[in-house]
Amino acid sequence: MQRVLTEIRIAGFGGQGVILAAAVIGKAAAIFEGGYATMTQSFGPEARGGSSSAQVILSQEPILYPYVAQPDILVVMSQEAAARFTPQLKPGGILITEQELVRIDRYPAGVRVYGVPATRLAEEIGRKVVLNIVMTGFFGAVTGILSPESLRKAVADSVPPAMEKLNLAAFEKGYEYGSHLMVKLEANGNGNGAAELALESA
Amino acid sequence: MQRVLTEIRIAGFGGQGVILAAAVIGKAAAIFEGGYATMTQSFGPEARGGSSSAQVILSQEPILYPYVAQPDILVVMSQEAAARFTPQLKPGGILITEQELVRIDRYPAGVRVYGVPATRLAEEIGRKVVLNIVMTGFFGAVTGILSPESLRKAVADSVPPAMEKLNLAAFEKGYEYGSHLMVKLEANGNGNGAAELALESA
Numbered sequence: 001m002q003r004v005l006t007e008i009r010i011a012g013f014g015g016q017g018v019i020l021a022a023a024v025i026g027k028a029a030a031i032f033e034g035g036y037a038t039m040t041q042s043f044g045p046e047a048r049g050g051s052s053s054a055q056v057i058l059s060q061e062p063i064l065y066p067y068v069a070q071p072d073i074l075v076v077m078s079q080e081a082a083a084r085f086t087p088q089l090k091p092g093g094i095l096i097t098e099q100e101l102v103r104i105d106r107y108p109a110g111v112r113v114y115g116v117p118a119t120r121l122a123e124e125i126g127r128k129v130v131l132n133i134v135m136t137g138f139f140g141a142v143t144g145i146l147s148p149e150s151l152r153k154a155v156a157d158s159v160p161p162a163m164e165k166l167n168l169a170a171f172e173k174g175y176e177y178g179s180h181l182m183v184k185l186e187a188n189g190n191g192n193g194a195a196e197l198a199l200e201s202a
Numbered sequence: 203m204q205r206v207l208t209e210i211r212i213a214g215f216g217g218q219g220v221i222l223a224a225a226v227i228g229k230a231a232a233i234f235e236g237g238y239a240t241m242t243q244s245f246g247p248e249a250r251g252g253s254s255s256a257q258v259i260l261s262q263e264p265i266l267y268p269y270v271a272q273p274d275i276l277v278v279m280s281q282e283a284a285a286r287f288t289p290q291l292k293p294g295g296i297l298i299t300e301q302e303l304v305r306i307d308r309y310p311a312g313v314r315v316y317g318v319p320a321t322r323l324a325e326e327i328g329r330k331v332v333l334n335i336v337m338t339g340f341f342g343a344v345t346g347i348l349s350p351e352s353l354r355k356a357v358a359d360s361v362p363p364a365m366e367k368l369n370l371a372a373f374e375k376g377y378e379y380g381s382h383l384m385v386k387l388e389a390n391g392n393g394n395g396a397a398e399l400a401l402e403s404a
Contacts, residue, residue, distance in 0.1 A: 030245030037245040043232030
């Protein structure tokens with residue numbers, strides 16, 4: 001991990017596997033990269049509406065306060081989640097969207113935005129239900145804060161043995177999509193291209 | 203829920219389904235009983251050793267600080283978890299154990315202790331893997347802080363459709379075992395019988 005403390009929020013519909021995605025990221029950081037992580041899930045009025053949200057904090061030191069106020073990285077898989085949480089994103093932060101489910105009209109200043117058609121990619125490998133792990137692979141490629149190997153181990157460690165192959169395939173699908181996107185942005189001379197796009201559309 | 207704030211810790215081995223049990227209790231309280239709940243999982247050095255622990259806070263008001271210092275209720279499914287967390291239990295609290303995996307030698311003063319052979323009960327319905335939901339059913343019966351109906355709905359809401367029947371059977375198994383135990387303790391004229399046992403053995 002590159003920073004002392006990285007705050008992440010993942011949000012979407014219930015049933016999209018938000019919590020598992022958060023747990024995979026937490027495990028990758030803490031168990032496979034030797035850091036610390038907490039994952040907090042709040043159940044409350046918002047959860048009654050069928051939405052789901054988890055907060056993950058990655059740190060190189062024990063974490064004293066596990067709540068995320070302004071995430072550095074926000075991953076959204078539903079329009080409702082995007083509307084609710086995008087305004088909280090830290091300036092200079094990273095916004096990752098399921099691009100066929102989320103349309104972003106206004107970005108906070110300076111945010112880098114990366115979209116992935118995770119549901120479609122999950123369907124391509126036969127199971128829509130692994131869209132969360134496609135998102136996790138994409139997250140790994142565009143943020144670069146955790147090694148893909150740690151993330152792969154955390155995926156394998158977090159799903160039932162019978163589901164491991166499918167989930168690892170989903171991870172690769174998202175990771176490759178993200179890697180190609182980053183190469184393309186770099187080749188266009190804008191490693192920060194998404195940020196500029198965001199500013200342009202703001 | 204009977205109290206403004208109830209702090210719960212569930213701990214055991216990795217693979218025992220500690221997190222799912224915690225999520226079921228959180229959902230039952232917040233989604234099906236209209237309260238608030240948070241579930242926090244810490245990944246860190248202890249998780250590297252194959253242990254797993256989750257904290258749940260149930261409240262009638264929004265929760266500002268999701269960390270549990272002294273749980274009111276502690277559920278342990280491994281000896282290591284019992285050794286580590288029992289000293290933190292609140293005086294007057296409730297300790298729930300997987301009685302064939304945990305041997306308690308010293309209890310904090312005044313703690314009520316209830317044991318259930320959850321692994322064996324899970325094996326009786328054919329799948330050891332549902333021991334966490336057997337524990338959840340037992341938790342429901344002995345604590346009485348959530349209605350069994352809310353807990354059943356939360357179980358159904360938290361597992362894949364194909365696993366629903368098995369998990370509901372596991373819940374009933376644990377709930378019935380706990381209900382019979384409470385009736386027996388009551389009949390012996392000691393609704394607080396476990397507490398007295400605890401004191402005697404301390």
